[in-house]
Amino acid sequence: xxxxxxxxxxxxxxxxxxxxxxxxxxxxxxIFSERSGIIDISLEGKMLLSAFAAASLAALTxxxxxxxxxxxxxxxxxxxxxxxxxxxxxGNQVVSGLAINILASGLTVTIGFAIFSQGGxxxxxxxxxxxxxxxxxxxxxxxSLPVIGPSIGVIYSEVISGHNILVWLAFLAVIVTGYVLFRxxxxxxxxxxxxxxxxVDTAGISxxxxxxxxxxxxxxxxxxxxAYLSIAHGxxxxxxxxxxxxxxxxxxxxxxxxxxxxVLLACLMFGFLEAIAARLQGVDLPLIGQVSTDLxxxxxxxxxxILLAGFVGRxxxxxxxxxxxxxxx
Amino acid sequence: MEQKLPRWxxxxxxxxxxxxxxxxxxxVIIALIGENPFAALSVLVKGAFFYKGALGYTLFYATNFIxxxxxxxxxxxxxxxxIGGEGQAMVGGLGLGLVALLLDPLLPPLLVVLxxxxxxxxxxxxxxxxxxxxxxxxxxxxVITTIMFNFIAASLMVWLLAGMLMAPGQMSPETxxxxxxxxxxxxxTLVSYVGLSVAKSPLNLSFIIALVACVGVWVLIWRTRLxxxxxxxxxxxxxxxxxxxxxAKIIIITMAISGGxxxxxxxxxILGVQQRVILNFTSGYGFTGIAxxxxxxxxxIGILLASLLFGALYQGGAELDFEFQTITREMVLMIQGLxxxxxxxxxxxxxxxxxxxxxxYISSSxxxx
Numbered sequence: 038x039x040x041x042x043x044x045x046x047x048x049x050x051x052x053x054x055x056x057x058x059x060x061x062x063x064x065x066x067x068i069f070s071e072r073s074g075i076i077d078i079s080l081e082g083k084m085l086l087s088a089f090a091a092a093s094l095a096a097l098t099x100x101x102x103x104x105x106x107x108x109x110x111x112x113x114x115x116x117x118x119x120x121x122x123x124x125x126x127x128g129n130q131v132v133s134g135l136a137i138n139i140l141a142s143g144l145t146v147t148i149g150f151a152i153f154s155q156g157g158x159x160x161x162x163x164x165x166x167x168x169x170x171x172x173x174x175x176x177x178x179x180x181s182l183p184v185i186g187p188s189i190g191v192i193y194s195e196v197i198s199g200h201n202i203l204v205w206l207a208f209l210a211v212i213v214t215g216y217v218l219f220r221x222x223x224x225x226x227x228x229x230x231x232x233x234x235x236x237v238d239t240a241g242i243s244x245x246x247x248x249x250x251x252x253x254x255x256x257x258x259x260x261x262x263x264a265y266l267s268i269a270h271g272x273x274x275x276x277x278x279x280x281x282x283x284x285x286x287x288x289x290x291x292x293x294x295x296x297x298x299x300v301l302l303a304c305l306m307f308g309f310l311e312a313i314a315a316r317l318q319g320v321d322l323p324l325i326g327q328v329s330t331d332l333x334x335x336x337x338x339x340x341x342x343i344l345l346a347g348f349v350g351r352x353x354x355x356x357x358x359x360x361x362x363x364x365x366x
Numbered sequence: 367m368e369q370k371l372p373r374w375x376x377x378x379x380x381x382x383x384x385x386x387x388x389x390x391x392x393x394v395i396i397a398l399i400g401e402n403p404f405a406a407l408s409v410l411v412k413g414a415f416f417y418k419g420a421l422g423y424t425l426f427y428a429t430n431f432i433x434x435x436x437x438x439x440x441x442x443x444x445x446x447x448x449i450g451g452e453g454q455a456m457v458g459g460l461g462l463g464l465v466a467l468l469l470d471p472l473l474p475p476l477l478v479v480l481x482x483x484x485x486x487x488x489x490x491x492x493x494x495x496x497x498x499x500x501x502x503x504x505x506x507x508x509v510i511t512t513i514m515f516n517f518i519a520a521s522l523m524v525w526l527l528a529g530m531l532m533a534p535g536q537m538s539p540e541t542x543x544x545x546x547x548x549x550x551x552x553x554x555t556l557v558s559y560v561g562l563s564v565a566k567s568p569l570n571l572s573f574i575i576a577l578v579a580c581v582g583v584w585v586l587i588w589r590t591r592l593x594x595x596x597x598x599x600x601x602x603x604x605x606x607x608x609x610x611x612x613x614a615k616i617i618i619i620t621m622a623i624s625g626g627x628x629x630x631x632x633x634x635x636i637l638g639v640q641q642r643v644i645l646n647f648t649s650g651y652g653f654t655g656i657a658x659x660x661x662x663x664x665x666x667i668g669i670l671l672a673s674l675l676f677g678a679l680y681q682g683g684a685e686l687d688f689e690f691q692t693i694t695r696e697m698v699l700m701i702q703g704l705x706x707x708x709x710x711x712x713x714x715x716x717x718x719x720x721x722x723x724x725x726x727y728i729s730s731s732x733x734x735x
Contacts, residue, residue: 078513122711131447131509133711135656140703144395146696151399157694276696284513291510329529335521338514345506345514354507 040187049312050196054204055270057308059084059279061207062262063286064293064300065214066255070116072218072295073251074231074357078134079119080259081283082141087112087263089145092159092274093152095166095267104166104268105203109260115141116256117249124248127361138283146276159267159274168269171205173198203265208301210258215297227251231355234362244362262286288341291352307337371721377663381709383716385661385675388704395700399692406686406693413685414678420685422553422567428677429569429634432576434655435673436583437494437627439664443587444620445600450497450512451628452652453519454490458629459636460523461489463531463643466544475547482548483575483633490629491622493519498621502614508621516652527645540644550637570638572630579627580666586623596620628652650699657702660710676702 063080070077087108095104115137122128122136146157153159176194180186218224226247229237234244266282267274285307293300314333321327345352393403414424434451441448448454465485469478497515500506524539533542550571554564587593595616598606603613635647654676661675662668683698708715 076509078509118707122707126712126715128711128713129447130711131449132656132660132706135449135653136703136706136711138703139653139657139699139706143696143698143700143703146694147395147700148399150694150696151692154692157696281517284517287510288514329525331521331525331528335518338517338521342500342506342511342514342518345511346500346504347506352506 043188044191045316047191047195049309049316050192051199052312052315053305053309054196054200055308056311057304058204058207058270059262059265059282060286060289060304060308061301062203062210062258062265063283064290064304065207065210065297066258066262067287067290068214068218068295068297068300069227069251069258070255071290071358072231072355073227073248074234074355074360074362075120075123075248075252076130076134076359077119077252077255078131078284078287079115079137079141080255080262080286081279081281082134082138083112083115083256083259084263084266084283085138085141085145085277085279086115087260088267088278089149089159089263089274090260091264092162092267093149095162096153096160096273099166101166101168101268105168105261105264108264109257112260112263113253113256116252116259120249120252123361124245124252127363130359130361142277145274149274149276157276162268162272166268167272168201168203168264170199170201201265201269203261203269206261207265210261211297211301218297223250228355230362231357234357238362238364244364248362285337288337291354292337292341292344294352295355310334310336371717371724375720375724377665377668380713380716380720381661381663381668383720384709384713385705387716388701388708391704391708392697392701396693396697401690401692406690409685409689410679410682412682413689414682417685419565419567420681422565422569423681423684424674424677425573426567426569426634426638426677427680428673429573429576429638430631430651431654431658431673431676432580432669433631433634434628434652435658435662435669436579436655436666437624437631437652438655438659439662439666439669440583440587440596440627441620441624442659442664443593443600444596444617446498446501446617446620446624447509448494448497448512448621448624448628449509449656450494450515450625450652451631451655452648452650453512453516454493454625454628455631455648455652456519456523457493458486458490458625459632459643459647460526461629462486462632462636463541466548467531467541470545470548475545475549478545478548479550479637482637483630486629486632487626488629490632491626494621494625494628495618498618498625501621502617523645527643531643533642538644541642543642548637549641550633552638568639570634572634572638575630575633577670579630580670583627584666592619628655654702657706657710660706660713 063084067077067080090111091104091108094107095101119133119137122133123130149157149159176198179190180194182190218228226237226242230244230247238244266278289303289307290300292303310333314330317328318330396403396406413420415421437451438448462482462485465482466478493515497508497511500511501508527539531541532539553569554566557564595606595611599613599616606613631651636643658669658672658676661672679698679701683695686693686697687695
């Protein structure tokens with residue numbers, strides 16, 4: 038009984054990592070953008086567009102790598118559009134993000150329908166058109182060890198091994214984001230344009246160009262998140278397949294106070310909620326009875342509101358966020 | 367060099383240029399997927415205005431957009447960006463439904479309707495007040511909280527409609543139908559009483575309520591003390607404090623009005639057509655309200671015109687779906703995104719260009735260089 042429960046828990050952890058990956062990539066994208074002062078609610082739309090681009094290109098060319106490249110390019114293009122509206126034309130950042138999200142919902146289905154005539158979906162991708170799980174060495178050996186195998190060994194074989202390359206890249210992205218933001222001159226300047234752009238401007242650095250660089254980085258990460266959904270985790274594009282994940286990533290970013298490691302933990306927590314919600318559907322728990330999955334899935338939003346309200350901790354956004362920079366003349 | 371443009375350019379010409387830009391991009395995309403954009407436009411216009419019953423449908427959709435557009439606009443006047451119209455409309459519909467379901471066995475239908483309408487307003491207002499309160503008292507950014515409240519409302523609706531409110535013996539997440547007569551009369555039945563006959567459409571009395579709401583919002587914002595303070599809050603909170611008002615109170619009141627207006631959208635869909643609460647009856651109209659408010663420059667007349675445009679887009683879009691092999695309803699969503707982009711985020715992209723043309727026109731007509 039205990040062994041079975043342990044295995045269930047380990048499998049839930051495994052699912053947590055799968056569910057968290059797009060959130061992590063997206064949230065890191067959000068950190069880059071928002072740390073530079075550009076609100077990015079278009080994470081959702083960019084992820085949807087890149088999921089579509091990845092699946093379409095993988096289906097048409099047969100190559101997952103081309104799919105990923107296409108996803109990143111599309112996402113960066115829409116990031117640039119967001120930048121063009123918000124940085125160059127000083128448009129409202131929320132409105133621009135919203136426009137991209139709605140545009141993404143419309144464009145993906147419209148173009149998908151025109152190319153594949155499958156009601157907005159892409160064809161189901163075969164194994165060689167996707168990023169497949171990578172089995173780490175010795176999983177079988179470790180799992181078959183006595184005592185250690187079923188207890189700790191399963192963590193190695195189930196949770197750590199068996200993920201595709203994008204999962205690994207997501208965790209790498211956290212390290213890179215942390216390093217770039219807090220250990221490089223570039224990162225210092227990027228954070229500075231989000232806190233006090235006048236100071237950066239006085240130092241002779243272009244605020245606009247810094248912010249453009251930030252949204253491009255956000256685009257790259259968001260593109261990877263989209264590709265993960267359609268050609269790594271899933272086997273094709275389905276309409277509205279992001280299903281609010283971009284907003285959950287946004288919530289995680291706020292929850293983690295725009296700092297890479299706390300944001301990673303928030304993503305893992307929200308991913309874990311998603312993973313157990315799927316597992317608890319219709320299951321009778323001892324003492325509690327059935328738990329409504331709707332109530333579990335709504336928790337990320339509720340928790341974020343509670344945090345934003347300052348009842349536990351405090352969310353402190355970058356100071357100059359949402360404010361277009363107007364150079365003094 | 368910066369010259370102030372005359373009003374007719376700012377509120378007349380520029381929005382038209384922005385919409386044209388959106389339509390041109392949409393036309394290019396339609397051409398790219400292998401259809402004739404002009405044929406599509408022609409079907410869109412005929413489908414929205416000229417086919418039998420089309421106009422009724424167009425006005426029916428416009429009714430939704432008037433409510434949600436006004437909701438966004440009122441908040442905008444206080445510099446609050448209420449993205450939560452979708453959730454507020456859902457909860458408004460929930461309030462309306464609860465009242466109807468509880469009271470329809472007890473009271474005559476007309477009385478139920480008269481209680482259900484304020485219930486929609488109050489529930490919608492409640493869902494707007496929480497983010498408003500969080501913004502005013504706790505400094506939580508209203509954009510983020512209203513986004514979160516949309517999701518929370520959606521979950522709440524699934525949980526209730528697939529749970530305790532689900533009609534017995536049925537599989538889809540919706541309530542039982544209200545008693546006969548707990549509805550707002552549809553236009554085609556109304557005119558049949560006076561011996562006229564028009565094509566059947568879901569257009570109903572909510573449209574009249576929407577027009578009244580337009581006037582109400584105009585009076586509120588530009589002709590009352592409260593409206594003045596709301597606008598003042600939008601410009602400068604400090605000035606409002608100096609004038610002896612509490613910005614926090616104004617923010618909360620504004621969000622209540624905004625949420626209440628969004629809640630009214632439920633009248634059109636639920637009392638006008640469904641006569642029961644169904645899942646996703648808001649189908650994105652709350653978000654479209656943002657586009658409507660942006661295009662209509664937060665003025666009731668502008669919102670009315672923008673609502674008509676979007677109503678026509680939705681109705682005409684349905685016809686596009688029928689008549690073209692490769693065009694689906696989502697085309698409308700795409701056009702909507704483009705309109706928000708051009709008339710919202712890039713609203714001032716064409717301003718310098720228009721200003722230059724205007725300046726050269728002025729100088730040439732005056733004969734000076």
